[in-house]
Amino acid sequence: MSQDFRLNNIGMVNRNKKISFIFNGKKYFGYEGDTIASALIANGVHLVGRSFKYHRPRGFFGVGVDEPYAILQLERNNERDPNIRATEQEIFEGLEVKSVNCWPSVNFDIGAINNFLKMFFPAGFYYKTFMWPPSFWYKIYEPFIRMAAGFGEASIKHDKERYEHKYEYCDLLITGSGPSGLASAYAAAKNGARVILAEDKPRYGGSLLTSDVNIGNQTGIEWSEKIITELKSMSNVIVKNRSQVFGYYDHNMLVMSERISDHLPKTQKYLPKQRLWYIRAKEVLISSGSIERPLVFGNNDTPGVMLSSAAKEYMKVYGVLVGKKPLIFTNNDSGYETAIEFKKNGVNPLILDTRKEPSSDIITEAKNLGIEIKFSYVVVAAKGYKKVKSADIAKISDNKKDLSNIENIECDCICVSGFWTPSIHLASQSGNKSEFNEKIDAFIPKKSKQKENTIGSANGKFTLEETINEAFDKGYEVSNKITENNNKVSIPTVVEKKSTQHDKFWCVPLPKGKSYKRFLDFQNDVAVTDIELALREGFRSIEHVKRYTTLGMATDQGKTSNLNGLQLVSDIENKVVPQVGHTTFRPPYTPVSIGAIVGREVGKHSKPTRKSPMHEWHEKNKAVFVDAGVWLRPRYYKQGNETLFEASKREAKNVRKNVGVCDVTTLGKIDVKGPDAAEFLNRVYTNAWLKLPVGKARYGVMLREDGIVMDDGTTTRISENHYHMTTTTAQAANVLSHLEYYLQLVWPELNVNVVSTTEQWAGAAIAGPNSRALLMKLFPNTDVSNEGLPFMGYKEADLFGIPSKIYRISFSGELAYEVNVESDYGNFMWEKIIEVGKEFQIQPYGTEALSTLRIEMGHVAGSELDGRTIPHDASLEGLVSKKKDFIGKRSLSRSAFTKPDREKIVGVVPLDKTTSIPEGSYIVKDPKAKLPNPKLGHVSASCWSVEYDNPFSLAIIKDGKNMIGQKLFAMSPLKNKTIPVEIVSSHYVDPEGKRVRG
């Protein structure tokens, strides 16, 4: 298609580079530097979407972040990207976009029937409709709402693009590179401050790109180019375009989203798609400018109605005409600048000015150019469905209440200007309570809440001279607080056209007998009648009106609608706007992709992966791994076609029969040192520690202050003032914090230090009847006999030249040892154990066999110590000292913890000796009892006992100690199973503990 609306001698796009792209299946051409919006408008395309509620045709309203409705879905590298503003997304070769919220197509949209059913879609229709009958919810109402809700469709495929995060620190962050941003950045940078200047558009300069002004004897564009070039060359300045500072958080932390590759056909090899910057700024200057306000009239949402500033920017920046028969509808001088630009490009506009007899330089200039102007005139309604074809215009009375001389005139676009709204979103996010400024009929920031200042038109300064002066001063003043360089640059002189007072009038009354929809919020389809209805129904607080009508919500955050909504509420309520107040602006200011927020913390990268030094050996020997917290542990070692069940049974059996070796590096290890270490352990653990001799280990249980078991493990006295504590894999970090808490805050008088040594030691548990024989071969120079190294003994030894530590402790219930060496020797140790162990039929075993072994021995682990059990429940009450005090002791005498029928751990065996009991099953007396069936407790862990070759489970049940021998039922509603069971002792194998001591 030809670009019928492209101007030849104006604009900043690269005419030498033609780019093709596809919109709704059709190919179009534009130039490098075009946005989707400018390229489509150049091709005369204005219909790009359908509105949210009524599915009315939607075109372009703005030219950047102000755009409320040209939201498209983008396809790039076979990825779908919803929520793309056509006014921000630059085109690239091969770009594919399509409209959203329409079916089957944007031209013929079934949902548009809503437009004719609009009496059924009043404010709050979600709350009023879909209420009855209740049975309609799941099958009819909900699917309908789900289909109708939201813009676009997110891809369900994995996003292959890379997103990055970056942390940056600076003296001064400046948000926006318009005249105030440039001037303040320049003044601050010259004064030695470290400055970040962020611009959301591809081009720097803001309003200078489109305004007819002169700074220091240069045009606005020349001046901005000069300043940017100089800033870029300075080492203390970071200048970023396509970068939106979207959130202002606590303690001057701002977050900026940089679109690095969104405008390129393919992400470059070493570049991410987007980068999220976390910026901690000592000071912030908010120079985010202002957004033109719409005027409200009938059908003001018709494609072709747009902001006059947008029309001007399409001409000056993109060389594109939004129409060839423009109607300018304004209440201030800004509309004239657009009209003059049309005229300069050979198009004759008609200006309708709501004011009676305004006069200013710019109005005179328009008159001199021969532009037709009608004063005290308004647009009553736009005509045309998919594009403006004409407009009903009328003379308005001096009191702005009555319309007369209504006539229809032909036009193909209506450029509106209802004056300007400062973008105070960031200031509001920082906590700044804004104040209403009568002069500009808008809110401006009040007192700074954090270290932030707002400058330029965002602060209600609408003349360039004021803006430049304020920005240079602020840039110097703020930077000098930090650098104290006193280096002040001179302020250039500014030449601009003087404008006159705007009209406070903004909403055109309806002519008699007409019921045109007059829209306030274009994104959320909120019309004047919706606000009126909400107020009639009794909503008063502006925050309630917002939520009931959806005014100013969603991705738009009320950029164009907020003030008109407030004006309307205050008009109806006979209040002034400041009495109504405004709603809170929330981050993000513009939509941010989830990918950017997540960054590289995706999948396995969402947390660190910890591997033991023996990991490679496990991999080579067909280990199947399981996540244990952030550790990867072998679950079982697969031989041939073995299943998990077969392999773990084989491994566990081999431990009971011969000898097995298990990687226990992941256990938490904490060094406890100091003259008061014994006293400290005595307070931390429930059992007694003062008399533990050097060279001996002891099993201990620690509680939280509420009496619940926190962790268990063995601690060994290495020397007089040195203990080696082990914790469970999962609780290692918590236990260290817990110990530090008590040492630093509760008992600082104790002379003890703790430090994690988890990663310093590699550990191998050697378990089984052959383990001593194996140890004798591994440590020929050390006495590892039952007398030389008794149960719970500890020895330092020499493993083929490597210093190692042997702890005679057992989790499997077999004769067992744990050997530790420094991590770097872990693999050496492991390979030696396997090599020497061959003649004793050694096999490595994983966590599944480890569980089997501990379950049938009745040893408790995380599934029993689940944050709900006290020592008694886990049959650990024998370890609770009655003589001494310790953390959590007082809680154990609370009534619930001392009830006679308190839960206790038991063993559970199915009567048929074949049906495995699902973990989590309830234990009940009567499986047919009326629901909710009173449960006695739950099954915490299940295994296949290799000792007896039948299923065995542990359960924690009410009055457990008196239940042994009873026939009960295990019920699993999840697995739909009811299994008759017998309650037995939790110590299913070797209850006297002969093996570990043998």
Next chain:
Amino acid sequence: MLYIFCPHCGLRSQNEFAYGGDATVKRPELNKEISDQDWDNFVYLRKSPRGKHLELWHHISGCRQWIKVERDTSTHEIFKTYKADELTE
């Protein structure tokens, strides 16, 4: 994200710290009789004031010291930070 002054390390971002609750709670002394009520108050009951709050933070990814932070719970302003053994005002 808060910017917390660690008295040992200097200004650090909140993501280096773990929150530790009310810093004014004092653990009852060991081996001392205490009523159920008083013990429950110590274990379970915490004030949740709007405004100034002296609270514990653990510099878990830094020096691993527990510190006390005087913070406004509604504005998040941090007035002062203290070492664990420092007397607070």
